[in-house]
Amino acid sequence: MSDPRSSDEPRSPLAHRVPDLGALELLLAVARLGSLGRAAREVGITQPAASSRIRSMERMLGVALVERSPRGSRLTDAGALVTDWARRVVEAAEAFDAGTQALRGRRDSRLRVAASMTIAEYLLPGWLIALRGLLPGTAVSLLAGNSAAVADRLRAGEADLGFVEGLDVPAGLDGAVIGHDRLAVVVAPGHAWARRRAPLSPAELAAAPLILRERGSGTRQVLDAALAGHGGLAAPLLELSSTTAVKAAVVSGAGPSVLSELAVGEELAARRLVEIPVAVRLRRDLRAVWPMGQRPTGPARELLSLTRG
Template sequence: MRDPDPSVLRIVDELARQEDETGRASISAVARSLGLAQPNVSRALRVFEKERGVQIVGRSPSGSRLTDDGRAVASAGEPVLEAYRNLSEILAALRRHRSASVRIAASLTVAEYVLPPILLSFRRHRPDIEVSLRMENSEHVLERVRERGADLGFIESFERPRDVHYRTFGHDQLVIVALPGDSRAGGGPLSAEDLSQIALLVRERGSGTREVIDRAIPGGARVAAELPSASAIRTAAATGRAPAAISRLAVAEQLRTGALVELPLDPSVSLARPLKVVWPDGRMHEATALFLQEVLSAGRR
């Protein structure tokens, strides 16, 4: 037998309260008090009485009164209803906390070089909203958003993401960098065919960076080494291990100081990539909507 319906326990509890106050139990008054239709209240009581084999209300031309069994149910139901009220308060508190936080998953490049100023600006405007950030490659970010493990995801991708909403909020440019002494640094622009002959330091498959370089080079990049982050690629490039395909954002300081140089590319080689913010289907919490607005505003500046 299934557990008693809490809505019926509320009806019985209200009947007992009214009977204590007025000396009689009025189903119509209970219906008004609980905001229910009287026929629905009467039907719920009849179903409960039939299923449980007890009579809750004694009905007569002079009115209704709780039976002894009805009194016993009302008394036993009090702690159950109190537990439900406590549960409702806990759930409400969890919703309030949830609505005042934003879970973000972002590709490593976006997390390291694009989001920090946006996060700082948002923190100044809304210190009451907690923002958590998880870094992983674009493919894993999309998986996390689809599974609702993140409220917003940030990826680098040419493809239209499936099963999520998205907006393009900016663009990034990859560059091919090497040590200053690399003979190709002073030569003519490199074509896609030229790049296909050069072993490059690249990110792993599934990352937005790898997607760009593989699209630009016929047959995909020739790999000198696959590394898990822009920082690792930058460090390896600085040792002279091989030229690297990397976001310009990640090597801005090294290009400025001359620690690394950018190899010239033919204009036909496109290494630009769109930056997208994605979110799952369903209602978006206010805090998430506010952070999304901050991101889109930053993209327009």
């Protein structure tokens, strides 16, 4: 009859009762080479360290495994039996390692990035060129949209890493600030504001019909927050879904807008646009974001490190 206590008595974790892989690999090397010294050199440790590891394994198992003599080292009968078992464990570990390497290879073969429009157009190209130099075998796909759409894609598992502009980390995500951006009030040279000498007041900016990005964009979020205490934004003159479209409309003389200084640097330098001073702080954080509790790994981690460089 079996001991009824056997199924009820708590057992220590397997890791406390089974030698680690390093010890098993050392034992296999002793069996193959017939020498503790040669086995130690093969696994990259000193002979004293190898002797200590064998003794620790013998204490753990409660049997002698290796007999030492001036002519070398040989396995005891128990050692030979343990070696057979150890070989199966090591082979299983090698299969485990090969499988995890295959998983890492599949993970590292692609990177899905979602980015808000300004970052996608003006910052990501340089980062992705640098990433290509580090990981030439990684295929990168880029999904561009407003900050709200980027957050949605990450929460849905459709992107590995995202980039947004705005005031806060979107709900359900973790993130890190990677830079800052200033918003500029811009008009075409023929607009009445281009002849102003005094800065616009926040109330004047809030009351003016502007050419704006759609709700959900980081630019719109910052504007709404900055002007909330000054009557809020007036109804938009135009509402467009890309920075490029907004900029083209302003250059054509359709009306004023508020755009990232990243997006209008070339037009300001060429005098196709004029920046108008405004007496309100229009600044936002640029963030890398990812699903909550899931730190970026593989290519996503490499890309994140490049943005901080």
